[in-house]
Amino acid sequence: MYEHKDPPQRQQSKGLERGTTAQTSTRKRSGSDIMGDYMGPVLNWLQNVAAVTLLKARRTLFQAAILFCVLVLLLWVSVFLYGSFYYSYMPSVSFSTPVHFYYTSDCDSSESSLCSFPTANISFMKNERDLVMAYGQPYRVSLELEMPESPVNERLGMFMIKISCYTKGGKTVASVGRSTILHYRSNLLQSLSTLMFSPFFLTGMAEQKQLIEVELFSDYKTNAYQPSVGAVIEIQSKRVQIYSSHLRIHAFFTGIRYVLYNFPLTSAVIGVATNFAFLSVIVLFSYLQFIWGGIWPPDQVRVRVMMGDNTRIQQRREEARKRMEKENSQKDLCAPLLIGSVSDASDFQENHTVAEPSPKKPSESSDAPGADVPEEEGSHDSSHEEKDGPNVLDGCQLPNQGETLLRQRPAPWMSL
Numbered sequence: 539m540y541e542h543k544d545p546p547q548r549q550q551s552k553g554l555e556r557g558t559t560a561q562t563s564t565r566k567r568s569g570s571d572i573m574g575d576y577m578g579p580v581l582n583w584l585q586n587v588a589a590v591t592l593l594k595a596r597r598t599l600f601q602a603a604i605l606f607c608v609l610v611l612l613l614w615v616s617v618f619l620y621g622s623f624y625y626s627y628m629p630s631v632s633f634s635t636p637v638h639f640y641y642t643s644d645c646d647s648s649e650s651s652l653c654s655f656p657t658a659n660i661s662f663m664k665n666e667r668d669l670v671m672a673y674g675q676p677y678r679v680s681l682e683l684e685m686p687e688s689p690v691n692e693r694l695g696m697f698m699i700k701i702s703c704y705t706k707g708g709k710t711v712a713s714v715g716r717s718t719i720l721h722y723r724s725n726l727l728q729s730l731s732t733l734m735f736s737p738f739f740l741t742g743m744a745e746q747k748q749l750i751e752v753e754l755f756s757d758y759k760t761n762a763y764q765p766s767v768g769a770v771i772e773i774q775s776k777r778v779q780i781y782s783s784h785l786r787i788h789a790f791f792t793g794i795r796y797v798l799y800n801f802p803l804t805s806a807v808i809g810v811a812t813n814f815a816f817l818s819v820i821v822l823f824s825y826l827q828f829i830w831g832g833i834w835p836p837d838q839v840r841v842r843v844m845m846g847d848n849t850r851i852q853q854r855r856e857e858a859r860k861r862m863e864k865e866n867s868q869k870d871l872c873a874p875l876l877i878g879s880v881s882d883a884s885d886f887q888e889n890h891t892v893a894e895p896s897p898k899k900p901s902e903s904s905d906a907p908g909a910d911v912p913e914e915e916g917s918h919d920s921s922h923e924e925k926d927g928p929n930v931l932d933g934c935q936l937p938n939q940g941e942t943l944l945r946q947r948p949a950p951w952m953s954l
Contacts, residue, residue: 608821616813620806628798629672629789635660637681637771637783651776658771660785662703670787673762675795678788679755681771683718684781687728687746691720697775701754703766711764715774718752747781757790 639656662670671677681699685691700715723731738744760766771785791799798805 612814612817612821613810615817616810619813620809623809624798624806628795629675630664630670631789631799633664633670633787635785637785639771639773639780639783652778653776655776656773656778656780658783659768660771661768662766662787663768669760669765669767671758671760671766672789673765674759676757676759676790676792677755678753678790679758680786680788681752681754682784682786683750683752684783685720685748685750686779686781687720687723687748688779690777691779694775694777695719697773697778699752699754700772700774701769702772703758703769705764706767709764711761711766712755712758714754716752716754718750720750721748 637658637660639658641656642653645653664670679701681701696717696719698715698717700713702710702713704710732739732746735744739746769785773780
């Protein structure tokens with residue numbers, strides 16, 4: 539059949555269009571490939587950076603949690619130590635106990651006077667176990683008397699109050715007496731006060747009485763060897779009238795106790811901060827010791843290196859000395875029976891082994907001093923022995939011409 543063929547110009551134009559299309563697709567593919575080549579490493583780098591950042595964040599968070607727990611523990615321990623110190627160092631500030639007087643009543647009751655002086659026995663033990671007063675601490679001891687403004691007490695005048703402190707065995711260690719009197723009030727003042735406070739008196743909200751405080755000891759200190767466990771209080775008057783009475787013991791602090799008692803908040807902050815700093819330093823040194831093996835590791839490393847060098851040098855010296863002894867023993871055993879003349883007695887050594895250096899073997903003469911010979915000399919010695927093969931027979935060195943060798947009788951240790 540007849541086939542229709544395109545003219546040459548049309549075929550050329552089609553070829554150009556196909557070439558242009560191929561070049562365009564090639565350019566497009568090359569651009570995507572280039573973009574992929576660039577984006578792949580970038581994505582890998584971003585993934586690696588994200589993984590490293592996450593790992594560092596987790597590690598930082600873990601370290602922060604550990605640090606927070608350690609700080610909280612140190613703070614709690616600091617507070618506990620300060621509280622323990624305050625409780626053990628600070629004594630009781632004040633102590634108050636009621637005083638119950640007793641007296642005999644077997645005398646004639648027609649008179650208004652008592653049969654004996656009112657007496658009371660007071661214990662200085664708290665909870666029947668602990669002493670109220672600390673050793674060496676000054677205390678102020680006073681007695682409070684609540685007395686009515688009765689005509690008997692007004693006519694009583696002055697009277698004595700005596701106190702005697704005793705130990706556990708009943709021995710009196712301190713005794714003192716103080717006088718006191720009811721405060722004076724005129725009849726006019728009493729009438730006016732009665733008129734003004736009559737509503738309170740009628741309702742029972744107030745009473746006609748006076749509170750008298752008698753200071754018995756102003757600076758009392760108990761002895762550590764003979765502590766006071768109690769006291770006997772006696773009112774030396776048979777006509778006294780008393781509503782109630784209390785014994786009060788108040789401590790006067792000085793020094794650190796004064797600061798702790800009068801400035802409690804400031805003292806607590808300073809004490810806790812000091813304990814926290816001290817414990818932090820201990821924990822820091824322990825951490826450095828655990829991580830680095832010490833606070834100044836470079837010095838320790840330098841000392842170890844120097845010790846290693848000295849040990850290595852000592853080992854080389856020992857090996858050289860043993861090698862020289864072995865060579866000398868072989869020379870003595872394998873030497874001929876000829877004994878030459880000796881011109882100088884100083885050639886003998888202290889261990890009775892003699893080896894004259896050969897003029898043809900400088901390596902052996904250099905090994906004779908033997909103290910500071912390094913390990914590398916063994917190879918040179920072996921090389922020299924191989925070169926001097928004709929003079930060595932079965933490990934024994936033969937004498938050269940013109941040499942004079944000395945042979946000694948083998949020592950007993952050589953036969954072992």
